[in-house]
Amino acid sequence: MTTIGILHPGSMGAAVAGELTGNGHTVLWCAASRSAASKARATKFNLEPVEELDELLDRSAVVISLCPPGAAEAVARSVADRRYPRLYVEANAVSPQRMERMAELLAEAGATVVDGGVVGSPPSGTRSPRLYLSGAEEDVKRIAALFADTRVRAQRLPGGIGQASALKLSFASYQKASRALAAVAHAMANEYGVGAELLDIAEHHSGRHLADLDYTADVAAKAWRWESEMREVAAALTAVGLPVDLALGAADVLSRWAPSKDAELDPIEALNQLRSTP
Template sequence: MTSKLTVGILHPGSMGAAVAACARPNAERVLWCPKGRSTATVARAEEVGLEPVGGLNELLDQADIVLSLCPPAAAEELARTVAEHRFAGVFVEANAINPERTKRIAALLDGSARAVVDGAVIGSPPIGGKGTRLYLSGPLAAVSLLEELFADSPVKTPVLGSDVGQASALKLSYSSYQKASRVLAAIAFGAARAHGVDAALLDVASKREGSYLVETGYIAKTAARAWRWGPEMDEAADMLSADGLPDELLRAAAQTLARWESSKDLAGLTPDEALDRLAER
């Protein structure tokens, strides 16, 4: 970049705050809006050094690049608000939504935003030595700004192409396997536990390299993340349906995850407690 740019992050959760923080060395400022956000979000943003502003309009007026990382259901409404403000910079749609929704968001911002870039965050939050990948697709000049913004940071920025929708498709293609597999593992272990053969199932699974069935600790993590993963499975199912592919498996995964809605972010949940909640009707 010939000069440092100001970045705004919309609704930073654990991933969004960590990704935005990785832009700080190459950015002039990294802004966020604490109005209406939870105390946990405020603490998270302060911890990684994001700069608070008084309101969303102030953020949009000052930012050259805006990163949108929010729950899938809120993505279009948030983009509509940004479009109504006539935001003139680069808008990065980095939510776990299907390609058609990403294209609708690009159309919403057409005529005001400099460009819309499709982004897919895959990996753990880039903190504590961990790295993540922000896959990018869209207008190449705008994509290049993102590559420079995260250069030499824990956020790697592979470029998929110039078409908005490619990054979204990659995100949901990956999520549909990874997260549905975790749901299937939990169901399998729950069935085995109900019949007193869970130890035998672990023994069988341990003989197969890389089986999710041996990672019983992840059952509780899946339950705690179900409030986010369920909507992702619905987004992935919508993508499959639009492509003429069967969507029933992912719809079922979303319905299964919905049984864990009351387990949102319960860090102390045990696998047995998670399975008990899964079996509740």
């Protein structure tokens, strides 16, 4: 069995760590200055408290960082400052570029780094998130083995540091933005007194756009019309004091397909047109 340090467990981190304790591993966490809610989660998932980061690092063969993305680099730096010489899993939602910077920082301090990305809800009786892993093959295999027969489905990715982070953010770019768009849409409908009607439309609308790559080429062909429609959406949002950035951002995306008016593209051609001109 392995002793693992978890930094700094919120709802996802604590639940993922709980899968490790359920597999017989010892999981340490730093309890100093943490909230009562954090301590309650740690108790629920049988995490062992330590008072100082130094103790956690001294005892842990593996450290997993699962914290808010904005804190990820500071957490990595605090570990690097202590010259941690073993295996560090950076499992936060960070850009591939930030991931590479943190990996370099930690490697210079003696650590071996694995890139990780959790996709899905915290593990529970009905939920089994995926933990995507990339990096050196033997290191990735070692981390995947820790989660064998748990509700966290570890999946190895080809390629090195940055691949898991890229996949995580590719999914998050749709998952999180689509929820924000839905909130803005409902807020606008309510402001104009048509909230119930929008819900009725939504209940009869089915769409799995992220799973239908061919649909992207259809959007590219129609984008010359949709761009102006999104700018009208922005005007309607502005009139009632709602955020317009998402609508204008969508219009800017659609504008990149303007040369493809009514054209027949394959999906990859359509995606390539979204790149900025060098």
